[in-house]
Amino acid sequence: MQATFLLHMSISEEPAKNLKVELQSSLLKLMNHVDPCMVRGSEMQQEGLRVGAIINHSKALQDDLQKLGLKIKHHEDNIKSLKTQKNSVDGYIRDTRVALGGYQSSIAVENKNRSLSCIQTEQQTIEQILQQDQTAAGVFFQLKLRHEAQASNLPFTKDVLGVVALLGKVNDDNLSRLLSEYLGLETMLAIVCKTYEGVKSLEIYGKEGMIDKTAGLHGFGPIGRPLNGRFSVICLEQLRPYVGGFLDGDSQRKLDILKPKLPGGEYPPGFLGYAVNMIYADNVNLSCLTASGHGLRETLFYNLFSRLQVYRTKTEMQLALPFISDGAISLDGGIMKGTGVFFLGDRKDVEVRFPICSEASNISTDLNMEEQLKKMEWRQERLVEDIHREEELLNNAKLMFNAKKQEFMKFLSEGSRQVTQALEPSPRQVKPTHFEMNWS
Numbered sequence: 001m002q003a004t005f006l007l008h009m010s011i012s013e014e015p016a017k018n019l020k021v022e023l024q025s026s027l028l029k030l031m032n033h034v035d036p037c038m039v040r041g042s043e044m045q046q047e048g049l050r051v052g053a054i055i056n057h058s059k060a061l062q063d064d065l066q067k068l069g070l071k072i073k074h075h076e077d078n079i080k081s082l083k084t085q086k087n088s089v090d091g092y093i094r095d096t097r098v099a100l101g102g103y104q105s106s107i108a109v110e111n112k113n114r115s116l117s118c119i120q121t122e123q124q125t126i127e128q129i130l131q132q133d134q135t136a137a138g139v140f141f142q143l144k145l146r147h148e149a150q151a152s153n154l155p156f157t158k159d160v161l162g163v164v165a166l167l168g169k170v171n172d173d174n175l176s177r178l179l180s181e182y183l184g185l186e187t188m189l190a191i192v193c194k195t196y197e198g199v200k201s202l203e204i205y206g207k208e209g210m211i212d213k214t215a216g217l218h219g220f221g222p223i224g225r226p227l228n229g230r231f232s233v234i235c236l237e238q239l240r241p242y243v244g245g246f247l248d249g250d251s252q253r254k255l256d257i258l259k260p261k262l263p264g265g266e267y268p269p270g271f272l273g274y275a276v277n278m279i280y281a282d283n284v285n286l287s288c289l290t291a292s293g294h295g296l297r298e299t300l301f302y303n304l305f306s307r308l309q310v311y312r313t314k315t316e317m318q319l320a321l322p323f324i325s326d327g328a329i330s331l332d333g334g335i336m337k338g339t340g341v342f343f344l345g346d347r348k349d350v351e352v353r354f355p356i357c358s359e360a361s362n363i364s365t366d367l368n369m370e371e372q373l374k375k376m377e378w379r380q381e382r383l384v385e386d387i388h389r390e391e392e393l394l395n396n397a398k399l400m401f402n403a404k405k406q407e408f409m410k411f412l413s414e415g416s417r418q419v420t421q422a423l424e425p426s427p428r429q430v431k432p433t434h435f436e437m438n439w440s
Contacts, residue, residue, distance in 0.1 A: 061408045068401040075394035079387060083265055086383040089376055090266075091259055094273060096373045120176050122355040125165055129189065129352055136202075136217055136231035137163045137189035143220050159198025161288060164190045164234070164304070167296060168279035171357045175310075178329050179275060180350040182337070183304060188352045190232035192300060194290065199235050234300060237290045242298040252280060253297055257307060260323035268323050270316025275308040275329065276301050280357050 130145075132138040140160065161167060165188045170176045180188055193199050204215035211218060218227050245256040254277040260268055279301050289295055307326040311317040314334035317324075327337045335343040 058408075058411065061404065061411060064404050065401065065408060068397060068404060071397045072394065072401060075390050075397060078390045079394065082383055082387045082390060086380065086387065087261070087265055089380045089383060093373065093376050093380060094267065094271070096369055096376070097272075120173055120353050120356050122166065122169075125352060125355045129163060129165065132185075132189060132351065134228055135189050136191055136227060136233075137165075139217060139220055139227050140191060159193050159195055159201065161192045161194055161236075161285075161296075164188055164192060164300070165352045165354060167192060167285055168281055168301060169355050169357045170278055170280065173356055174331060175278060176354040176356060177347075177349055178331070178333070178335075179278075179305075180353040181348065182275075182308070182327075182329055182335055183350075185350050185352060186232055187304065188350060190234050192234045192236065194235075194288070195237050196235050199233050202233060234303075236294075236296075236299045237292070239299045239303045241290075241292075241294040242302040247277075252277075253286065253295060255298060255302065260309070260320065268311075268316070268320035270312040270330075271320065271323075272310045272312060272331075275305040275310055278310065279305075279354075 126141060129137050129141050133142065140157075140163070143157070164183070165180070170179065191202070193202070202217045204212040204218075206212045213219065242255050247254045247256050255274070257274050257277075259273075260271060262268060276297065279297065281296055285296055290299060309317075309320070309324055309326075309328040311320065311328060311330045311334070313332050314330045317328050317330045317334050317336065320328070324336065325339060327335075327339075327341075329335050333347045337343065
């Protein structure tokens with residue numbers, strides 16, 4: 001009689017579970033095949049004992065393989081968990097470095113040599129807006145500055161939060177120029193209202209749908225120059241807000257957007273973060289919420305920038321094209337809007353730019369961030385060491401598993417021959433049914 005033993009043990013998908021089911025099933029078939037009625041006399045009893053010993057040793061090997069399979073799974077789970085932690089730490093480090101201005105590379109020396117007078121201040125942004133005296137933003141700020149008492153009582157000013165350019169700040173002059181160029185002057189000068197009622201109060205229509213030039217914001221054009229042409233108004237409550245979560249413990253309520261990752265789990269080279277999280281809001285603007293409880297970042301700035309990615313260089317941005325869905329910019333001047341729309345040529349400064357965060361007001365925050373950054377960098381190093389150690393343990397466990405697997409296969413081959421001889425029927429016995437054992 002011939003017994004066929006086919007062994008297939010995969011360690012890539014639940015090795016311990018597969019081994020337990022497969023080995024126990026096959027051993028049960030082997031034990032059930034031993035018919036006590038066929039074992040007669042002292043010689044046959046010895047053969048029966050020998051078959052029993054083979055089965056017991058086979059079960060011992062099975063237990064060893066199952067333990068090794070569990071050890072492999074344990075190390076694989078540990079590596080997966082450690083890599084998840086490392087990715088989280090990597091993201092925190094990248095975001096913190098960006099917040100501290102550590103993202104500067106090719107423009108680092110240039111920025112160091114700049115004087116404070118070259119840095120865009122909030123007052124400079126207001127002056128730039130006032131120079132756009134034929135725009136709605138220019139008229140609005142002229143009204144606020146020259147007729148503040150009167151403006152505070154006007155219906156349309158009560159709902160206006162301000163102009164896009166003054167509702168956020170950044171911590172680097174180069175980034176201010178890039179983001180302003182990306183949005184364009186019209187968007188930078190867009191008036192932001194909290195509700196649709198505020199939008200309607202800005203412009204009143206008379207008969208036949210004609211604009212009433214004596215009402216709303218148009219009625220105050222004569223204080224500077226007449227308000228001509230179209231202008232953009234953004235209504236917060238009409239915007240579709242970001243629906244995800246926020247970064248834990250972040251006072252700025254930065255959005256927890258899934259970062260692009262390579263197949264190995266790393267970020268694309270040069271990826272610095274999302275533009276929407278590089279905008280900083282003053283406390284008064286942070287507390288501004290719509291009726292549904294959404295703030296400026298998840299409404300206004302998310303709609304303006306969406307998932308706009310920021311890279312160090314144009315080359316790195318181009319290499320990351322498969323991971324870019326909503327556009328990207330690079331610190332050396334590259335701009336890509338949407339998928340496949342590139343802006344080429346020389347950079348051109350927009351007349352109105354985002355102001356820069358005050359260095360004095362941020363010094364204590366920066367010190368805390370630097371301390372946290374050092375701790376997270378230390379944590380990052382420990383995680384890398386832990387991952388390497390677990391990978392070595394996993395490789396050793398796989399080597400032991402393969403060695404034990406070879407030993408088991410060799411034993412099964414020899415055991416198959418011995419069991420077949422022990423159970424071979426005598427000429428007077430009826431030939432039992434042929435059996436075949438499949439290990440799969």
